[in-house]
Amino acid sequence: MHRITRHGAVLVTLGWGLAAFTLVVTLAAFGVTLDAGHEQVRRAARQRLVIDEAILRAAVERYQYLPGVLALDTEVRGLLDDPDAAAHVATVNAKFEAIETASGVAAIYLLDRSGLARSAGNWNQTLTYVGRSYAYRPYFTQALETGASRYFGVGTTTSRPGLFIGKAVPAREGGVAGVVVVKIDLENLQRDWRQAGENVLVSDAAGVVFLASDPAWKYRPFRPLAEADTARIHAARQYGDSALRPLLPEQDQGGTIELARDKGTLSGVVERVVMPDLGWTLWSITETEATLRQAVLAALAAGISCLAVALALAAARERRQRLRGEQAMRLTLERRVAERTSDLSTANARLHEEIAERERATVALRATQDELIHAGRLAALGQISMAINHEINQPLAALRTFLSSSSVFLERGDTATVGRNLKRMTEVTQRIAEIIRHLKVFARKTGPEHWEPVRLATAAAAALDLLAARIRAEAVQVTCTIPPEAAVKAEPIRLEQVILNLMVNALDAMRDAPERRLDLTATRDETSSWRLRVADSGSGIPEEHLAHLFDPFFTTKAAGEGLGLGLSLSSLIVRDFGGSLAAANGDADTEGAVFTLVLPAAET
Known part of the structure; x- marks a missing residue:
């Protein structure tokens, strides 16, 4: 009886020890697997961020050159010199409208020194920019101060969001005559993110999200804004009438966050990349529900393996299934990377084609300039042709006189005088040849x-x-x-x-x-x-x-x-x-x- 009681106590002790060991192994397995899963998710998110950043930069920089080119255009500068000239306004309106159609930008318009829109590509539309003042918009004031600006906001005229790129137009007498503004539509990026199943956000320097794969996140800061930032954004009407409600009132952007969206709630880990030259931050949120499930399964498998060796095969099978799932995830990720790389290669090829086309246009422009300069030279010759005609006729008249007199002197046998006349005739013909040579050289077509x-x-x-x-x-x-x-x-x-x-x-x-x-x-x-x-x-x-x-x-x-x-x-x-x-x-x-x-x- 005493021996049975002692045996029972040993069994109880072993049971409690096995339970404690199982609990420790289960918790350890859960923590390690969860950390590993999170790290894997973060690594995949960072790889996707590299691609998303490249695509975002390509969309922004594709038209970066356009405002600078238009700011040097003689017709644009001529309009700012005489903004009330109807012919200048019509010419620049037509030019902006043609460039909008050819390039695919959302809008092009020209502001004078006071911020008043003098010309726009949508001059013939109901919501035209022409005649409206944008002096309060930061892209105008910054371009006046620094010569260039870049600013994302909701259009106060069309209520359509976009990236505004401004370039100061230099005045002929110095200073700034106005600002050329090009608006780029980035809405297609959000559609691509949604179709790819990604949760991506882009925020400005104040932390306000202005691009997002889910519309419920747009024009909302991650945390409550300072009063100064709120006042500045409302004064510039950067995001229209948005109330700027924070996404995370009491949470930090690091680690794991939870965001409400149109359908349900998103919970996941956050990765971000800062784009200091643009003043933006690109965020990626990856759901952790699958990772949590994997961690629970691993903990259960570890606990069960401690309780019964018989379940080891089942645990091994579960592990193989999990590995196959991870392999499938890796293959999916590699496929997505390959697809994005292909898209970037295609975009790069298009960019090279555009550069080649621009170079051909430059060569054609240079050839046209050379032809115009040559025509100007011929026009100058035409203006002085009467004087040159007189310059040649005088030696010709002298030559006829010398020929007539030489025949008389030759009949008289005065060979000395005939010789002198022949020498003078040679000098006269040399003078005529020199004049003609100079004209031929001046009329010759030349280049650099x-x-x-x-x-x-x-x-x-x-x-x-x-x-x-x-x-x-x-x-x-x-x-x-x-x-x-x-x-x-x-x-x-x-x-x-x-x-x-x-x-x-x-x-x-x-x-x-x-x-x-x-x-x-x-x-x-x-x-x-x-x-x-x-x-x-x-x-x-x-x-x-x-x-x-x-x-x-x-x-x-x-x-x-x-x-x-x-x-x-x-x-x-x-x-x-x-x-x-x-x-x-x-x-x-x-x-x-x-x-x-x-x-x-x-x-x-």
Whole structure:
């Protein structure tokens, strides 16, 4: 009886020990499996975040160049110079509308210095931006201050969210003339996340979610906002009339969180990646229900294995099933990574195609500019053709006189006089050949491949030679004080074309002047550049014309005397050389107009 009681006590002790051991093993198995499952989920979430971040950046940066290109557009800048000109407004409206259609951006519009929309791609729609003031919007004020801006918000006119990219338009006299704004629609990203079964959120610097796979999370901060942030967001109407209710009133964003959504509640682990250049944070929430189930199963399997060896095979089978499930999850993840990689490769290929197309357009534009410059050179030859005709007719008349007199002297047997006449005729023909050679060289088509060190004195002399007949006919006093060492890196014929255009303009300006003086001087400044000044004694340039002198087709001459392309082409040629061309009125001594040509110095 005593032995049975002792045996029972041993059994009870063993039972309690086995129960305690089973409990310890079960809890340990549960904790280890849960941690491992969470780590696996986090690793998969981080891999997905890398892909999601790349896709988000590609969507943002795809049109990053567009506002900068439009800010340099001459028609856009011309509209800001004269915002009430109906022709300018119509041209820019049509351009913005065409670019919107071709590129797929949500909106393009132009704000003046006060924030008033002067032109927009939706100019002909009911909810047009034209005529509305956006001075209170941060993308406008930031672009004025820093030159560029990037801002996500809900449109106050269309109530449609999007990313606003602003670029300041420089004024001709310095400063900022206005801001070009391009709006990008990112709503498609949310649809892709939902279709892929991902739980993704994007928040701004204040912690407000503005992109999310579940609509219930949009325009809500993770935690209650500070009063200053709430006031700033409401003042800018960044997220429309949203109440900015927090998603997690008392919880941190780290670890495991629980979020309400349209259907049920999402509970899972959080991973995030900060995008400091955009001021955004990309969040991924992965559900942990499956991981929790795996941890419970592992704990039960460990406990049961301690209680009965007979259940070991069942536990092993359960483990194999779990491993197969994990393998399936890995295969699914790898397939998704492969699909996203393929999408990125396709997007990259499209980007390369767009770059190639842009390069082809640049080459075509350059060819068009070269043709226009060549046409301008031929037009300049046309303007001085009468004088050149006179320059050639004089030697031809002298040649006929020498031929007629030589026949008389030859009949008389005066061979000495005939010899002298033949020598003079040779000199006359050489003069005619030199004039024709110079015309052929000036009319030749050239390009950047002919750049070389060019002496300013040589180029000026060549231009003066072409205008020599007109200068004599109009009794113009020419003063050329260009140092012989003055040399610049340029293309000789194009540089001669620029100087010729400036001289022709000066001669035209002095046509009715009582005293006609043309002064050419060159000095070297501290920036290793040569500064060539072409001054005349005409009546000068009216102040209202100074800002438009270098605009294409701007001219003050009578109809038939010019197309207004000379100074525009000259400015374009000088910019290609890396220099600048400016116009101003002279002082009391100079009286007329002064054109200043600045080009980088070249060693000869």
